[in-house]
Amino acid sequence: MTDKAARRAKFEGVYEVIRDELIGHFAGEGMPEEAVEWYRNNLNYNVPGGKLNRGMSVVDTVEILKGRALDEDEYFKAAVLGWCIELLQAYFLVADDIMDSSITRRAQPCWYRLPSVGTVAINDSFMLEAAIYRLLKTHFRGQAYYADLLDLFHETTYQTEMGQLVDLITAPEDKVDLSKFSLARHHTIVIYKTAYYSFYLPVACAMLFSNIxxxxxxxxxxxxxxxxxxxxxxxxxxxxxxxxxxxxxxGKIGTDIVDNKCSWVVNTALLLTSEGGGKEYSAEEKREMRKVLDENYGRKEAGTEAKVKEVYERLGIRQTYEAYEEKVVHAIKAKIAEIVEIEGGLKREVFESFLGKIYRRSK
Known part of the structure; x- marks a missing residue:
């Protein structure tokens, strides 16, 4: 077993403990066996099985901040926080799949698509979220930072739901309106829908746990x-x-174009075909390319996706992305370098580790 696989297996071992703890509490409330089994299936189907990057990064970050391997109790508690984030992710995904009428998730049918589940999945998503606060109460109520953890999870959930709303009303799959799209709108969606809970939340949890x-x-x-x-x-x-x-x-077929996603790629293309963008193209050429985007983006008919990609290639989106990547990585590295490392404070390695995992990734 590789080191990465061993780390994952150890983290997954904590899931089994907290799952049984949650089910034990649920059964202890006098819930019928049928409901207990339903809750167990909800947890097992929706919580483990993903990449677990968010949850495992809590443990990794705590180890970096403490500068040593964690003892058994420290590891368990840090992993509980990690699984709280995985529960939050599961809550979002179960609900998101219903809103998006999605078919599959993690190579299996979406939970709500199971014939026995249907719209009960709405309540199941609520129960996944509620499990977070049960675990926090059980394992952290006696800590000085307990209220901070509650506030952090509530605030991050609210921020993510803000981003989800903006995304849903900007890019409904069945109604294409590129006039609603912009890089500014994309920035708002991404920061609120993804960045807070996927990047800030795991590190903030680790910081609180490390008594910052x-x-x-x-x-x-x-x-x-x-x-x-x-x-x-x-x-x-x-x-x-x-x-x-x-x-x-x-590892999958890209569908952002046919699904009318408010993607960075289409927003960059819209900017380059706007009046002030794409200086190397004439006004007529830009109008022509914009027309192709308006007529083909978010459409399911054969050939429409290829026409959009032709415009992307013509606009040099690949080169624009490469320039963006180098610029943003340079800025992030500069911010990391500004960290003054003191005992019990932030460590540059926390952020260098995150950046190292994603810089120039291919999937």
Whole structure:
């Protein structure tokens, strides 16, 4: 077993403990066996099985901040926080799949698509979220930072739901209106829908657990000033790879174009075909390319996706992305270099580790 596989297996071992703990509490409330079994199936189907990057990064970050391997109790508690984030992710995904009428998730039917589940999945998503606060109460109620953890999870959930709303009303799959799209709108969606819970939340949890007090607001603000741009960079990478990577490399077929996604790629194309953008093209050429985008983006008919990709190639989106990547990575590295390392404070390695995992990734 590789070191990475061993780390994952150890983290997954904690899931089994907290799952049984949650089910034990649920059964202890006098719930019927049928409901207990339903809850168990909900947890097992929706919580483990993903990449677990968010959850495992809590443990990794705590180890970096403490500068040593964790003892058994420290590891368990850090992993509980990690699984709280995985529960949050599961809550979002179960609900998101219903809103998007999605078919599959993690190579299996979406939970709500199971004939026995249907719209009960709405309540199941609520129960996944509620499990977070049950675990926090059980394992952290006696800690000085307990209220900070509650506040952090509530605030991050609210921020993510804000981003989800903006995304849903900007890019409904069945109603294409590119006039609603812009890089500014994309930035808002990405920061709120993805960056807060995927990048800031795991590190902030680790910081609280490592006794960096929330009253040191400047430390948390500095972490956020790195992690939010990092999260945006990660999502822009995803958007670019959806268009540029082959299915063999990506591991899936990119669908952002046919699904009318408010992607960085289409927003960049819209900017380059606007009056002030794409200086190397004539006004007529830009109007022509914009017309192709308006007529083909978000359409399911054969050949429409290829026409959009032709415009992307003509506009040199690949080169634009490469320039963006180098610029944003340079800015993030500069922010990381500004960290003053002191005992019990932030460590540059936390952020260098995140950046190292995503810089120039291919899938």
């Amino acid at each position: 007090p929330s009253s040191d607001e400047h430390i948390y603000a500095h972490a956020k000033s790195i992690l939010l741009p990092l999260g945006e960079y990660f999502q822009i990478q995803d958007d670019f790879l959806d268009y540029s990577a082959t299915p063999e490399v990506l």
